[in-house]
Amino acid sequence: MFCLALVLALPTSPAGDELAPPFAVEAGGRPIDVEGGNSAPFVHDLDGDGLADLLVGQFEGGCVRVYRNVGKPGAPRFEGFEPLRAGGALAKVPYG
Numbered sequence: 001m002f003c004l005a006l007v008l009a010l011p012t013s014p015a016g017d018e019l020a021p022p023f024a025v026e027a028g029g030r031p032i033d034v035e036g037g038n039s040a041p042f043v044h045d046l047d048g049d050g051l052a053d054l055l056v057g058q059f060e061g062g063c064v065r066v067y068r069n070v071g072k073p074g075a076p077r078f079e080g081f082e083p084l085r086a087g088g089a090l091a092k093v094p095y096g
Contacts, residue, residue, distance in 0.1 A: 025054065027067050027078040036060020054078055060093040 025041075038059035046053040051069035054076075058065070064084035071077030084091040085093050 025078065028080060031079070032056065032067070034058040034065065051077060055084065056081075057093060062094060064091055064093065 001027055016028050026032065031063040032054075034056055036059045039058035040056045040059075042057070044053045044055060045051060046055065046066060047068065049069075050069065051073065053069050056065045056067065057063070065081040067078040067081045069076045
């Protein structure tokens with residue numbers, strides 16, 4: 001079973017109090033899907049490059065996918081993903 005990862009609504013004003021219309025997030029030109037459904041998206045600059053990266057947790061398996069933002073400020077772009085690792089090991093979160 002696959003589930004569309006998320007739909008985002010990003011602020012449009014400098015104050016961040018207005019939201020743009022939601023849109024489906026894509027990676028590599030296709031909507032982001034995760035196995036097992038019940039995705040849990042989070043946006044954070046994981047690599048410190050000033051661009052918000054996308055982390056998507058998935059219920060099945062407790063895995064977290066990292067989609068690095070290869071776009072530019074205000075125009076995010078995601079390609080493939082890599083699994084989240086901690087201390088060289090695959091990071092997992094409890095599920096079930």
